[in-house]
Every structure is written in structure tokens, then in C-alpha cells.
């Protein structure tokens with residue numbers, strides 16, 4: 468079922484797929500950090516929820532997992548399918564809203580990966596209910612999001628007289644809001660950004676009796692820093708948050 472999140476992301480699908488290829492935050496930093504959290508995935512059933520152009524799904528499938536990949540955008544699923552075809556990977560690709568995973572059975576996945584997707588959904592509570600439903604007992608949700616302490620609408624770097632980053636400012640932390648913005652200046656269309664405080668991400672998972680087993684504000688290591696200079700900003704402010712929750 469379409470909603471504002473799936474429509475909005477469908478509108479930037481092609482630009483997002485091009486951006487993914489050169490996104491150092493993702494390719495050099497977040498993806499290696501996130502994939503390292505999976506223990507042996509051979510034969511494990513994994514749902515990649517909000518799969519985008521499919522790079523996590525392709526990586527997990529290459530590592531031996533049985534991957535189902537879901538995204539709310541038709542166009543991103545089309546692109547992901549095309550990209551996976553090249554590598555002859557067997558992945559099931561489905562267009563679905565995260566809050567309505569009809570057709571996916573209860574207790575059918577060892578892992579749900581939600582990589583940088585749950586801060587974008589319109590219906591977070593509904594998405595959490597569906598994740599818990601499809602996870603097997605002791606299955607894990609591995610999620611990354613923009614760190615809600617530092618990604619609100621008014622958050623920004625302030626510069627000194629020499630145009631260097633001086634400090635990072637945060638305001639209106641408790642205000643739940645959404646707004647439209649370009650991801651980068653290469654994007655033709657705007658996409659909806661959303662902000663809710665950290666407690667609003669945590670409490671629905673706690674209420675569903677999931678157990679938090681890892682809470683990580685990832686920082687780049689020397690090797691990652693040598694690959695991309697701008698990652699050094701993440702040594703000052705943790706712009707991302709990775710959590711692992713167990714059913």
C-alpha cells in the first residue's frame with residue numbers, strides 16, 4: 468500500500484541508485500560496519516527491508532544467505548533486480564510497504580536487516596509490528612538509522628571565520644516533524660526527511676518485548692578515514708546509529 472514515504476522515495480529512485488554507487492558514507496563506512504554484525508549467514512533466511520538499489524541484499528546473498536528484499540518503491544525494486552541479474556544471484560525482490568508485509572509468513576526470518584530505512588517510513592509503529600511478526604524466535608533485527616540526536620531539521624554545522632567546521636548545533640530535538648529536502652544537489656526531486664526523538668525509535672521495540680543486544684554509535688577507523696576525508700566528521704559527531712534487537 469502506497470503512502471507518503473513510498474511515493475516520495477519512488478520519485479528519487481534513479482538518482483538514489485546513482486548516488487549509492489559513490490556514497491562513501493555507505494560504501495566505505497556503514498555497509499562494512501553493518502555486515503560485520505552478521506554471524507555466519509550460510510542458509511539463513513534474511514529479509515532486507517527498505518533494500519533500495521539492493522547492495523546489502525547482493526552482499527548477503529553472495530555470503531550464502533537466502534535473501535528476500537523488500538522496498539516501497541517499484542522503481543528501486545526494478546533497478547535492484549536489474550543489478551542483481553548481472554551477478555546471477557537468486558534473491559526474491561518484492562515491492563511492499565514495510566508496514567504491510569502481506570505474503571511473508573509469521574516467524575519466517577532469522578534476520579531482518581533495516582539499513583537506513585526505518586527513519587524514512589511514514590508508519591514506524593506499523594513497520595515494527597510487521598518486523599516482529601516475520602522474525603523467528605531469537606531472530607534479530609539489525610537496524611541502522613540517522614542518529615536522531617543529530618539529524619533533526621535544525622541541526623547543522625556552524626563555521627568559523629576560516630570556513631572550517633567549528634561546532635555542531637542541535638535544536639527542537641523533541642519536535643516530531645517531516646520536511647522535504649534534496650539528498651544532495653545532484654538530485655532532481657525532493658524527498659521527505661523525518662525526525663522523531665530516540666525514545667520514539669526505542670519504545671515500540673521495547674513494547675514488543677524485543678531485547679536490545681547492541682547499541683553502537685559507529686566511528687570510522689584509520690583505514691576508513693584514509694579512503695574518505697569527510698568521514699572525519701564522524702569522529703566529532705556520530706551521525707549514524709546501529710542497533711541489534713533480538714526477539
Ligand SMILES: C[S@@+](CC[C@H](N)C(=O)[O-])C[C@H]1O[C@@H](n2cnc3c(N)ncnc32)[C@H](O)[C@@H]1O
Nearest residue numbers: 472476517518519538539540564565582584588
Ligand atoms: C536511505 S534509503 C536506504 C536504502 C538501502 N537500505 C541502503 O542502505 O542503501 C531508504 C530506503 O527505504 C525505502 N522506504 C522508505 N519508506 C518505505 C516504506 N514505507 N516501506 C518500504 N520501504 C521504504 C526507500 O524506498 C529507500 O529505498
